[in-house]
Amino acid sequence: MIQYKNTEVKIGGLTLKNPVMPASGAFGAEMEQAIDFNKLGAIVPKSITKHPQPGNAKPRVCETNAGMINSIGIQSKGLDYYLEHTIPQFETYDSPLIASISAESVEEFAEMASVLGNHKSVSALELNISCPNLKGNGQAFGMDPEDTFALISKARKVTDRPLIAKLTPNVTDIQEIAIAAEAGGADGLNVANTLLAMSIDVETRKPRIGNVMGGLSGPAVKPVIVRMIYQVSQVSSLPIIGCGGIMNGKDAIEMIIAGASAVQVGTASFIQPTALTDILSEMQEYMEKHGIDDIHDLIGSIEI
Numbered sequence: 001m002i003q004y005k006n007t008e009v010k011i012g013g014l015t016l017k018n019p020v021m022p023a024s025g026a027f028g029a030e031m032e033q034a035i036d037f038n039k040l041g042a043i044v045p046k047s048i049t050k051h052p053q054p055g056n057a058k059p060r061v062c063e064t065n066a067g068m069i070n071s072i073g074i075q076s077k078g079l080d081y082y083l084e085h086t087i088p089q090f091e092t093y094d095s096p097l098i099a100s101i102s103a104e105s106v107e108e109f110a111e112m113a114s115v116l117g118n119h120k121s122v123s124a125l126e127l128n129i130s131c132p133n134l135k136g137n138g139q140a141f142g143m144d145p146e147d148t149f150a151l152i153s154k155a156r157k158v159t160d161r162p163l164i165a166k167l168t169p170n171v172t173d174i175q176e177i178a179i180a181a182e183a184g185g186a187d188g189l190n191v192a193n194t195l196l197a198m199s200i201d202v203e204t205r206k207p208r209i210g211n212v213m214g215g216l217s218g219p220a221v222k223p224v225i226v227r228m229i230y231q232v233s234q235v236s237s238l239p240i241i242g243c244g245g246i247m248n249g250k251d252a253i254e255m256i257i258a259g260a261s262a263v264q265v266g267t268a269s270f271i272q273p274t275a276l277t278d279i280l281s282e283m284q285e286y287m288e289k290h291g292i293d294d295i296h297d298l299i300g301s302i303e304i
């Protein structure tokens with residue numbers, strides 16, 4: 001019989017009973033029919049915007065050989081709806097609620113962080129700095145270290161809740177972005193959002209995504225994310241949340257060995273609704289098999 005192992009990890013002042021949580025955009029209240037939310041390390045609903053947004057043009061999703069491309073856009077019912085409906089949906093669970101924020105300016109990020117970062121039922125904020133900066137000609141905030149520092153700094157001033165910067169992989173040097181986020185006051189780093197990708201239907205010669213390009217996720221991106229986790233861990237002391245291509249427990253363990261303290265699971269849940277809790281069980285099995293009693297003995301344990 002598998003004995004319980006210590007899987008407790010910390011992101012700033014937030015303690016998670018285990019390192020497994022959903023990736024924003026790949027989780028909803030209806031999944032309660034498949035898994036016990038109280039078993040998750042944290043609950044992360046889809047990123048919220050201040051005002052309602054319809055999302056991008058259809059089609060929004062297409063399969064690739066080893067994953068999927070999506071361009072949902074930040075489809076959102078707005079901050080008021082989130083406060084009145086989304087938070088009450090999840091606040092009754094034991095697992096802490098991490099609110100993921102998307103905004104169109106540094107000022108709007110700070111405004112939303114002030115509201116959500118002081119709500120009694122929100123345990124931490126994930127700042128989606130991978131989203132386009134409308135004042136920066138569409139370049140994501142997280143593509144520029146100065147923008148990253150400014151955004152995190154402003155959010156830090158309005159809340160004492162843990163701040164997790166969700167980094168974009170679509171940069172030349174993710175290390176400089178991680179350093180800027182830490183200097184700005186982040187408590188954790190999510191490595192990373194989806195990789196910009198494109199697919200064309202050769203029969204129609206048209207893009208298979210209505211927005212032309214979208215974000216690639218799934219097994220194809222995992223080696224890239226593992227590399228980035230390792231790189232970020234070399235320059236930052238912050239806990240890292242590994243996100244991208246985790247399909248099973250060994251994938252999660254691989255990211256933890258590379259330097260992650262926790263993981264987020266996205267695409268796998270579309271294939272298998274119980275993926276989150278399955279992955280947690282498989283991680284426990286791995287620890288049992290290898291005689292590891294504490295998850296911290298695995299974090300950053302890569303041997304080079």
